[in-house]
Amino acid sequence: MSPSPVHPASCVLRLAPQGGQYQVLLSCTAWRQALPVPPQGELLPDWSAAGLPPLCAARLLQVVRSGRAATWPIELPGAQPEAPLRGYLLSVSPMAPDDGAPGQACIVTLTPNHVAWPALNLRNNAHANGLTVGLTLDPSLRLQALEPAWTLLTGHPTEACLGQSLLDYLHPQARERFRQDLDRPVVPWLDFEAPRLRLPLQHRNGNLVWVEVDFEPLAAPAGAPLAGGWLAQLEDVSDNVRTWHLDQVREQALDQSNCGVVITDATLTHQPIVYVNQRFTEITGYTLHEVLGRPCNFLQGSDNQQADIGPLRDAIRQGARASALLRNYRKSGEMFWNQLHVAPILDEPTGILTHHFGILTDVTETRHLLAQLSRQAEQLHSLHHDNPNGLIAFSDEDVVQLDNQAFVGLTGLQATGLSREAFYATLQSMAAPGQAPLATALAGGEAVQWSLKKPRERVLEIRGSQPNAAGAPGLLVFRDVSADVQLYRMQKQFLATAAHEMRAPMGSIRGFSELMLTRQFPAEVQRDLLERIHRQSGRLSDLLNDLLNLARIEAQAPGSLKLEAVELQPLLHEVVRNFERPGVDSRLTLRPAPAPAWVQGQRAKLEQVLINIVSNALKYSSARGLPVELDLQPGHDPLHWQVQVRDQGVGMSAQTLERLFTKFFRVDPNGDIEGTGLGLCIAKELTERMGGTIGVESQLGQGSVFTLNLLKSDPATSEQAGARAPAAGGHPPSCC
Numbered sequence: 001m002s003p004s005p006v007h008p009a010s011c012v013l014r015l016a017p018q019g020g021q022y023q024v025l026l027s028c029t030a031w032r033q034a035l036p037v038p039p040q041g042e043l044l045p046d047w048s049a050a051g052l053p054p055l056c057a058a059r060l061l062q063v064v065r066s067g068r069a070a071t072w073p074i075e076l077p078g079a080q081p082e083a084p085l086r087g088y089l090l091s092v093s094p095m096a097p098d099d100g101a102p103g104q105a106c107i108v109t110l111t112p113n114h115v116a117w118p119a120l121n122l123r124n125n126a127h128a129n130g131l132t133v134g135l136t137l138d139p140s141l142r143l144q145a146l147e148p149a150w151t152l153l154t155g156h157p158t159e160a161c162l163g164q165s166l167l168d169y170l171h172p173q174a175r176e177r178f179r180q181d182l183d184r185p186v187v188p189w190l191d192f193e194a195p196r197l198r199l200p201l202q203h204r205n206g207n208l209v210w211v212e213v214d215f216e217p218l219a220a221p222a223g224a225p226l227a228g229g230w231l232a233q234l235e236d237v238s239d240n241v242r243t244w245h246l247d248q249v250r251e252q253a254l255d256q257s258n259c260g261v262v263i264t265d266a267t268l269t270h271q272p273i274v275y276v277n278q279r280f281t282e283i284t285g286y287t288l289h290e291v292l293g294r295p296c297n298f299l300q301g302s303d304n305q306q307a308d309i310g311p312l313r314d315a316i317r318q319g320a321r322a323s324a325l326l327r328n329y330r331k332s333g334e335m336f337w338n339q340l341h342v343a344p345i346l347d348e349p350t351g352i353l354t355h356h357f358g359i360l361t362d363v364t365e366t367r368h369l370l371a372q373l374s375r376q377a378e379q380l381h382s383l384h385h386d387n388p389n390g391l392i393a394f395s396d397e398d399v400v401q402l403d404n405q406a407f408v409g410l411t412g413l414q415a416t417g418l419s420r421e422a423f424y425a426t427l428q429s430m431a432a433p434g435q436a437p438l439a440t441a442l443a444g445g446e447a448v449q450w451s452l453k454k455p456r457e458r459v460l461e462i463r464g465s466q467p468n469a470a471g472a473p474g475l476l477v478f479r480d481v482s483a484d485v486q487l488y489r490m491q492k493q494f495l496a497t498a499a500h501e502m503r504a505p506m507g508s509i510r511g512f513s514e515l516m517l518t519r520q521f522p523a524e525v526q527r528d529l530l531e532r533i534h535r536q537s538g539r540l541s542d543l544l545n546d547l548l549n550l551a552r553i554e555a556q557a558p559g560s561l562k563l564e565a566v567e568l569q570p571l572l573h574e575v576v577r578n579f580e581r582p583g584v585d586s587r588l589t590l591r592p593a594p595a596p597a598w599v600q601g602q603r604a605k606l607e608q609v610l611i612n613i614v615s616n617a618l619k620y621s622s623a624r625g626l627p628v629e630l631d632l633q634p635g636h637d638p639l640h641w642q643v644q645v646r647d648q649g650v651g652m653s654a655q656t657l658e659r660l661f662t663k664f665f666r667v668d669p670n671g672d673i674e675g676t677g678l679g680l681c682i683a684k685e686l687t688e689r690m691g692g693t694i695g696v697e698s699q700l701g702q703g704s705v706f707t708l709n710l711l712k713s714d715p716a717t718s719e720q721a722g723a724r725a726p727a728a729g730g731h732p733p734s735c736c
């Protein structure tokens, strides 16, 4: 509040009592403006005549007589007739006795007290109740006379209260305290030095009524102690006190807040901070006195180029609400993240922006936790997303809340959002016939194998974990075990086929030898039987050799074959020579390439591949006696050499070609042409392990063309690098 314009400064007055009158020894101009006292040297019979309230005049007289110093608040009318009352502090200071001068001299000072006494100086407040009650009390505070307004104030009829102690009408919690004070030699709240007294009365209806009381001592009989009773004026100030309490409570509530609160004065150009709550000081580390009067931006330090600052300043300038996330700095220099919300406060009638209200939240820890959480979420996401197994997670509401790419890949199903029931039913509709209901299958808690028919035939291993309250799994893991199951089936089939293939020659050998042992045959029959035994044992031996070969190849890890650069021309000549018989015209012709053809491989393995294919071409065209061609030429791309073996033999149908490279497959297993059904499988396996491919074109009754595409190699570099067959990324070796 600003000081009164009428009484801008303290006033000083010297006076001396003369027979109960005052002599003005000295008065300043300001004093004379406050109270119309006579000129210096003149006598003043009574202070109340000069405008001092009667109670105050009596108190002044008493204090001056006692020679004590005292200060108390008073109110004086303003300079204009209609002007409101103005509050002052009246101070009395006794002066050292002046020999020769009669009576006691003292200095009286009037100080505008708007700041010193704000809470009680509310009489001019338009909302003040203003109900006043005059009463008289005996020295023990018993009510002697009451104005009728007493009933309005307390709800008690005046007659019923006469003779009762004023203290009986206090709020019970305050009553005892005031009563105890009465027993003291000097009652603090009846002391003239005490301010205007505020008492809590209790209305008959139970409500608390705050009153302020001015006590004026009644003249005591001669020789009696100071007070012979009291004249008192009660004023109902309940509304004002409640407002004041509410202000206090608001401030306390703001201090309890978990957010920092700051208020700046927008009517001053540098917009100083005029209020901060306790949390603000805790967050920033600055004390109240270190921040009051400063503009808010000191919290940014030199870090004032932040992206959010510009828009925040613009919004503040325009008097709009704004939010910003700022890097602020505590007094210690430590950075913290401030989530700031700023709101303008306008003067209601004029719309003038008077204040800004800022709410600070230290979100450093939250941001740190959020960053941690988001990192964890990313890790989880990637674990989940990149997991080769299909994953399904159910929410507490039994709804699929998560499926991963592997699951969608396995089933083609987007399951997120489906209830458990709908999810199981959808999966069941895709299952192979005869599959147990999924819920039943999983009830045992063990992993189950479950066959899908759609989107394509697969065998899934499904494992449930993290059961919910009802015992249903919260997480399902789907693993495609089709390959494992297929492998297992193939191994079983392979063993059965191998045993079957061996049984025939073994049976022949055993049967013919038994025949020879048990019966006598002529020499030519014996020879025939021996030839058969020899042929079957040869077949058995070939079969075992091929099986061993294949087992050896398959036992090697893909990519483990040590490769080198091999020149194909001499190798092909060698292969051709292998099939030449003395005195027999060879049906095999070689068409070599115009230049050396270096490929990546192993000489012995390449030779084995070529022999398998060429021998088949010769075998399956022998009846016709037609030539077989062996061609070496550049491949269709610059990376390969191509070897083709072309015959005009029995050829193969399209159905045969589909199964051609599988183990033990033979078009005519009981025909005259002997074979194991393993040669092509070995050729394919070896070719692919050397980085090449093998293909076939054939027509039944027309002949076949087998084509090998072999990776070119540079003999110089391959020696240093120790060339290796490409791993799975190139041409993966197939399973025969």
Ligand code: ADP
Binding pocket: 612, 616, 617, 620, 647, 649, 650, 651, 652, 660, 665, 666, 667, 668, 674, 675, 676, 677, 678, 679, 680, 681, 703, 704
């Ligand atoms: P086999 O030892 O029986 O020849 P392979 O694995 O080498 O075994 O060949 C498998 C089958 O493929 C043969 O039994 C034969 O029926 C067929 N086949 C292979 N090469 C030819 C070819 N050039 N012409 C016709 N059929 C062939």
